[in-house]
Amino acid sequence: MSFHPKMEYAPARFHKSARTLPDPGGDFTYTAENQAKFDANVQRYPPDQRKSAILYALYLAQRQQGFLTRAAMAHVAGQIRCTTADVEDVVSYYTMFYTKPVGTYVLNVCRTLSCALLGAERVTEAISEKLGIKVGETDASGMFTLIEVECLGACDRAPVVMVNDDWEERLAPEQVGEFIDHVRAKGRAAFTGCHLHKEK
Amino acid sequence: METVTLTIDGTQITVPKGRTVLQAAIEAGISVPYYCYHPGISIDGSCRVCIVKIEKMGKLQTSCSTVCTDGMVVHTREADVVEARAGVFEFLLLNHPLDCPVCDKGGECPLQDFSYTFGPAESRMDFPRRVFDGEGVKADVDFGPTLMLNRNRCILCTRCVRFMKEVDGDAQIGIVDRGAGSEIATFEERGVHSLISGNLMDVCPVGAILTKDYRFKTRPWDNPGVVDTICTLCSKGCNTSAWLKAKPEWARGSQLIRMTPRFNADVNNYWMCDIGRFTYHWAEGDTRLRKPMLRPSTSPGQAPLEPAAWRDVEPKLRDRIQDAGSQDPASVRFLVSAHASTEELYVLKQLVEGLLGNDGARAVTVTWTRSDKRQPEGTKFKVPGTDAPNVNGAKDLGFEVGPGNEGMPDLTRLRTDVEAGRVKAVYVLDPGPDGSIGDVSWLVAARRSGTLPLLVVQGVLMTELAAAADIVLPGTAWVEKDGIFTNDQGRVQASSRAIAPPGEAREDWQILVSVARSLGLTMPYETSNDVRRALATSKPGTGYAEADHLLFTRPVPARNWLQASNPSERWKWDFLFQDLPPVKGHSVQMEGVPAQETSIPLKPVG
Numbered sequence: 001m002s003f004h005p006k007m008e009y010a011p012a013r014f015h016k017s018a019r020t021l022p023d024p025g026g027d028f029t030y031t032a033e034n035q036a037k038f039d040a041n042v043q044r045y046p047p048d049q050r051k052s053a054i055l056y057a058l059y060l061a062q063r064q065q066g067f068l069t070r071a072a073m074a075h076v077a078g079q080i081r082c083t084t085a086d087v088e089d090v091v092s093y094y095t096m097f098y099t100k101p102v103g104t105y106v107l108n109v110c111r112t113l114s115c116a117l118l119g120a121e122r123v124t125e126a127i128s129e130k131l132g133i134k135v136g137e138t139d140a141s142g143m144f145t146l147i148e149v150e151c152l153g154a155c156d157r158a159p160v161v162m163v164n165d166d167w168e169e170r171l172a173p174e175q176v177g178e179f180i181d182h183v184r185a186k187g188r189a190a191f192t193g194c195h196l197h198k199e200k
Numbered sequence: 201m202e203t204v205t206l207t208i209d210g211t212q213i214t215v216p217k218g219r220t221v222l223q224a225a226i227e228a229g230i231s232v233p234y235y236c237y238h239p240g241i242s243i244d245g246s247c248r249v250c251i252v253k254i255e256k257m258g259k260l261q262t263s264c265s266t267v268c269t270d271g272m273v274v275h276t277r278e279a280d281v282v283e284a285r286a287g288v289f290e291f292l293l294l295n296h297p298l299d300c301p302v303c304d305k306g307g308e309c310p311l312q313d314f315s316y317t318f319g320p321a322e323s324r325m326d327f328p329r330r331v332f333d334g335e336g337v338k339a340d341v342d343f344g345p346t347l348m349l350n351r352n353r354c355i356l357c358t359r360c361v362r363f364m365k366e367v368d369g370d371a372q373i374g375i376v377d378r379g380a381g382s383e384i385a386t387f388e389e390r391g392v393h394s395l396i397s398g399n400l401m402d403v404c405p406v407g408a409i410l411t412k413d414y415r416f417k418t419r420p421w422d423n424p425g426v427v428d429t430i431c432t433l434c435s436k437g438c439n440t441s442a443w444l445k446a447k448p449e450w451a452r453g454s455q456l457i458r459m460t461p462r463f464n465a466d467v468n469n470y471w472m473c474d475i476g477r478f479t480y481h482w483a484e485g486d487t488r489l490r491k492p493m494l495r496p497s498t499s500p501g502q503a504p505l506e507p508a509a510w511r512d513v514e515p516k517l518r519d520r521i522q523d524a525g526s527q528d529p530a531s532v533r534f535l536v537s538a539h540a541s542t543e544e545l546y547v548l549k550q551l552v553e554g555l556l557g558n559d560g561a562r563a564v565t566v567t568w569t570r571s572d573k574r575q576p577e578g579t580k581f582k583v584p585g586t587d588a589p590n591v592n593g594a595k596d597l598g599f600e601v602g603p604g605n606e607g608m609p610d611l612t613r614l615r616t617d618v619e620a621g622r623v624k625a626v627y628v629l630d631p632g633p634d635g636s637i638g639d640v641s642w643l644v645a646a647r648r649s650g651t652l653p654l655l656v657v658q659g660v661l662m663t664e665l666a667a668a669a670d671i672v673l674p675g676t677a678w679v680e681k682d683g684i685f686t687n688d689q690g691r692v693q694a695s696s697r698a699i700a701p702p703g704e705a706r707e708d709w710q711i712l713v714s715v716a717r718s719l720g721l722t723m724p725y726e727t728s729n730d731v732r733r734a735l736a737t738s739k740p741g742t743g744y745a746e747a748d749h750l751l752f753t754r755p756v757p758a759r760n761w762l763q764a765s766n767p768s769e770r771w772k773w774d775f776l777f778q779d780l781p782p783v784k785g786h787s788v789q790m791e792g793v794p795a796q797e798t799s800i801p802l803k804p805v806g
Contacts, residue, residue: 008345009344011342014340014341014348015333015334015337015338015340015342016341016342016389017341017342017349017385017389018333018334018338018341019333019376019383019385021388021389070387070388073387083370083371083372083374083387084387084388085371085373085386085387086371086374087387088376088385088387089374089375089376092376092378093377093378
């Protein structure tokens with residue numbers, strides 16, 4: 001794949017990068033429904049600012065197959081009309097894009113200041129212990145994935161854990177075991193949710 | 201032009217409106233360090249080392265992204281600026297390996313030089329450095345056909361990312377991950393595949409991106425000779441600098457060490473393509489012609505070519521050309537590469553006009569090649585299709601060039617005449633690299649079969665065509681002679697003699713002059729400048745009228761060269777040969793702060 005007629009490219013002669021690449025994945029295209037959603041969304045931006053739709057485009061892809069593969073990134077790049085490197089740039093920057101399969105419930109433990117002061121590390125440890133997984137791993141049942149993230153913006157109710165799209169506020173380390181059992185038993189109904197929504 | 205006046209470090213500076221404080225400081229010769237700023241790409245403000253204090257602004261400002269306003273008062277040497285800047289340097293060096301002695305950028309590395317000048321005396325870091333890919337040799341990973349990447353050295357200035365996005369037009373490089381894990385990467389680790397990828401080594405302010413061609417080859421202080429010249433591999437005519445190795449005994453015969461672009465806003469800006477950057481080895485390659493050669497037997501394919509002395513070759517050449525042209529002078533034909541300089545073409549024109557009269561130019565066929573260069577649509581650096589530098593020069597001198605730079609040369613007339621046996625001799629002038637005169641297998645076949653009785657090749661390399669010739673004359677490549685070339689914009693530019701021709705090779709205009717003289721023509725030229733002067737006189741009122749005033753540079757010490765030329769690289773070079781103080785970290789004296797103790801504390805042994 002060399003462009004220069006006289007410059008041969010022999011990559012085998014050189015060290016390869018040790019970077020862990022996202023899963024290549026099989027063929028990926030949006031479902032008709034997602035394609036329609038994307039086409040509608042991209043209309044919201046001026047034609048020369050098409051790249052603005054990239055987050056939405058990636059969420060669609062992630063919802064479609066649970067996580068983002070290289071094939072999915074390439075498909076999104078084609079849709080957005082940017083390069084694949086641009087897409088990977090965005091995907092790898094945000095913690096809410098997953099490049100490997102995740103469990104039904106993704107536990108995002110906040111580790112920024114307020115939460116850290118109120119024992120976020122112990123929350124992580126308790127989850128780890130309960131599920132037998134390390135940060136970034138998914139448990140054997142495929143139900144839970146543990147991730148550490150930066151500030152979730154709920155410092156007044158620290159320590160906070162975000163489970164999928166819901167906050168779980170003031171989750172003391174000792175309550176973690178019980179909470180996980182509840183989620184196992186009751187699913188989404190076990191979430192206490194954000195106090196702002198409750199107080200309304 | 202609207203201007204604004206500001207004060208930097210007590211000096212009043214007037215700059216055009218819209219300049220940033222950093223640009224104003226650079227122009228005024230006030231050294232402010234910077235990494236992410238590059239004059240050829242957009243402003244980013246990510247490296248933070250160019251911070252300055254601006255009165256009436258609350259915090260320290262990045263000078264690269266602050267536009268000058270009237271009456272602005274800027275300080276770059278006050279204690280808080282110096283201290284904050286040293287802090288930034290300490291952070292930049294947190295994870296940067298101290299492998300300067302083995303790094304190819306060492307000696308011309310802005311991180312090295314600026315850290316010495318502005319950085320703290322020592323780092324307080326006592327934890328292991330972040331490592332990607334591996335340490336030592338394993339840190340260098342493949343980054344496409346021309347490049348190697350060392351992520352440990354990267355300071356994430358994102359110049360390469362912006363270069364690919366803005367200049368190349370295909371954003372192949374991105375920053376993967378975030379925070380401390382950020383790294384420069386291409387999708388799937390494919391590497392950079394671009395016709396202008398070599399510029400990434402120039403824009404990289406550290407040794408993170410290196411070209412495979414230059415890697416492990418030399419150290420910058422070993423090649424202090426630099427020559428300003430131009431690239432002659434296509435019709436664009438990029439302004440370049442040829443770097444020469446100082447010690448030939450180390451170079452084992454090869455003196456050219458690299459080609460780098462030289463700023464010219466009208467032609468190539470700060471860039472050059474990989475074809476020009478990496479295709480220079482042929483000039484000093486093994487197939488180079490060093491001595492004239494003769495085939496003892498006149499029947500084709502009988503005896504091999506044998507080296508001969510010029511004094512033996514010249515009379516033979518004269519006899520055989522006269523012999524071939526004895527019945528009809530027009531049966532001696534010339535095939536000339538558009539790699540020939542305008543001087544050579546001018547002498548040739550006088551030669552053919554001397555032999556054939558005013559329509560002598562009809563005996564000359566100018567040839568070149570074109571190639572398809574795949575580049576992204578939005579690229580700002582377009583490499584033209586024509587692979588020869590002087591099609592316009594030939595056109596200006598009245599040679600038939602058909603569609604010129606826009607198309608292919610038309611060799612059919614010469615070919616039909618040769619194949620029909622109407623041509624008694626073909627004299628080829630081919631000072632370009634192998635293959636630059638296009639497909640001439642028909643000419644080789646004609647000579648081998650005897651249809652063509654005489655083939656003379658004046659060239660640089662032992663090409664297939666030269667191997668089939670009866671007489672081979674060693675000419676010179678573009679780095680070995682002063683020559684002028686007219687690029688596709690019609691701009692007359694000069695290439696300079698950087699190195700001596702190898703062996704007994706002669707400058708091509710000299711060979712043509714001696715051939716002409718041996719044929720009885722008057723050629724009053726002793727130096728190539730005589731040719732240019734004659735050319736200038738013959739074409740008053742054109743670009744050529746200035747031809748004899750063009751500047752041809754000789755190898756100059758890089759120090760002088762850096763001071764006099766190449767503003768695009770001055771950010772790098774200003775610091776290269778600066779007299780640095782012997783002790784690290786004390787070159788910038790803070791105002792109002794006593795000089796620090798410079799003695800190195802000795803640790804008691806045991």
